[in-house]
Amino acid sequence: MNWLATLNESQLEAVIHPNGPLFVVAGAGTGKTRTLTAKIAYLIMQGVEPKRILAVTFTNKAAREMKQRVIDMTGPHAMDVWLYTFHAFGLQILRRHIQELPYGYKPSFTVIDEDDGKKIVSDVIKSLGLDTKMFSVKSLKNLISLFKSNRMEEFERSEEEKIYKGYQTYLRENQLLDFDDLLIYTLELLEEYPRIKLKYQTGFDHVLVDEFQDTDVIQYKILKVLGEVHKNLFVVGDPDQSIYGFRGANYNNSKYFLKDFNAEEIILDKNYRSTNFILKAANKLIAKNFNRPSQKNLESDLGIGTPIVYHTAQSDYQETFYVINEINRLIMQGYTYNDVAILYRNNALSRLFEDAMIKEGIPYIIYGGISFYERKEVKDALAYIRVINDCNQDFYFKRVVNVPKRSIGLKSIQVLEEKAGQLGVSMFEAIDYVDLRPQAKSALLDFKKMIISLKEDFDEMEDLYQIMPVLMSKTGYTQMLKDENTEQAEYRIDNLKELQSVFTRGDVYYEGFFYEKLNQQLDQIALYSDLDQDVTEDNHVKLATYHQVKGLEFKAVFMVVLEEGIFPGDRALMSTYELEEERRVAYVGITRAKERLYMTHAERRMVYGQIKIGYPSRFIKESRLDMPEPKYKPTYDYESHLLKTGDHVDHQVFGKGVVVSIEGEVATIAFAMPHGIKQILESHPSIKKIKKQ
DNA sequence: TCTCCATGAGTTTTT
């Protein structure tokens, strides 16, 4: 156990802490993962059976890495540790017990992703005959999610509730579960079914949780049930890095945990990542948050380091220019492109910087975008496989029946779906009975024949790698892409080849007959959003949002577009709660940097095609170490006003209003109730002047 | 069934 010697005092204290509830508050870069894996290894060394340990994480990547580390530390029997994401843990439980719930689910249910969910919502809206303009699919899917996970009491509009019910019915009738269901049904089984509850309460002796600050209400309840009997909950997290509130992460869970379990608390604040200029800035910034349990100040042994560099650019373009220049200077000083990250608040801001990178020939990658398993061609291929695997999967049937084009239009599909509904069979089965024009009917019959033929091929197969070639040629999918003869199509073919290698790897990883392997592989894919390609090898600057780099670190970090209205965003200005979350996002940003940190903003920026004046983000001032006000000299003319008394304006949040007076840069504007009179910077990006009628 | 234009919306997203 020589790895125990590598831990610092607080880490060691946490690791050898006797049984009972413990909250390890692990600040950024303080060895959170190291402590958690050491704890698991320690438990195993103490004689706890690996299969009686449950550790949950938020990402597959974290789960996989942690498992590997524990195996490295204690040997291969650590394979038996239950180390899963919350969702994967739920999936395990539900594959075993879902038939006990009164919703008609069979253990062979399918997990759909966010995109599929939206499609279903959209179909439901249409089938209810509602005006599609009145209901945004995106926000409805969100509302449904809020409602399902008890984060919203009731729907505001009766139609919304109808859509929710339609969605839920569709899922149940088609044996589909969305991501929320994986957690909700798991909780229901654990809370309402004493036998199951007892099984899992006593099946584990220890429950460990990573990134606890990101747990939502349902996840916390699951942990609560699991830990109720033995109370051996080892929870690691950093409330200051809670930046997923919008997705349901409940900031108060840390308070609840300390109270509900009367847990002890150990704080890790010795940082191993950054120099102290950076840490001081981070400490100073986060201290501005009022709602802040478990306060801590980060400090490291890495010296004071280089001061943070602030830069005010005259325009958005010049800001990118400055960043490029500084990157070039860093390179001359011996940094590699790999050491550098450009971080911003939202994805749209990547564009400017991407353009600049291309122009200057600096290698870069942009995080985010559509991930591998969300790509159209990959989803199509998987949908085919699901239909072949089980012909009654109407949802996936609909997706592929006319891809490539087989002249089976929307109308034909609708008629078929109705027929299937009348007969109470799947669309696939209903093909024989449906009344359609001969062309459409024979196209459907041909499709059916093709699927049956593919099914026969599958039955003959022994390994997953055999799937793709047959599938792609029989369905005509590859041919369709080849005929397109575009770069885009080439790229899609490459992605399908990559899917092929996913299956090849699956052959090594999974055991059993073809269909057993296939089902395991499909489950895996359902919970994985992306391939874990190791991108750290290549040498390029990383462009990413703050959210995307949580948990990562870079020698040099550029926090760009630090402007009021963008970061913090307009929406966050009204509530302390949201503003504090924005501040935590900034805190995450600062703490990514190991040696160099730049904070930049521009005075003028194109926003939606219009030039707007930008003010430096309050986070600059709030984190700045020199006490006096930042030497910010605006270069625009104070006297030329953008607005004048009597102007009508439209504010993104407060709606329409009239300018009552102007003093300096501040306009007093009267908005309709309940907002009333507000004083706002006249050039604030959320204000738009509207022409008088 | 496909293509073209008008229209509107426009944070963050581990699963």
Place this chain on the structure above:
DNA sequence: CTCATGGAGA
């Protein structure tokens, strides 16, 4: 500005 969507028309 730029992307997605939906309706009209070929």
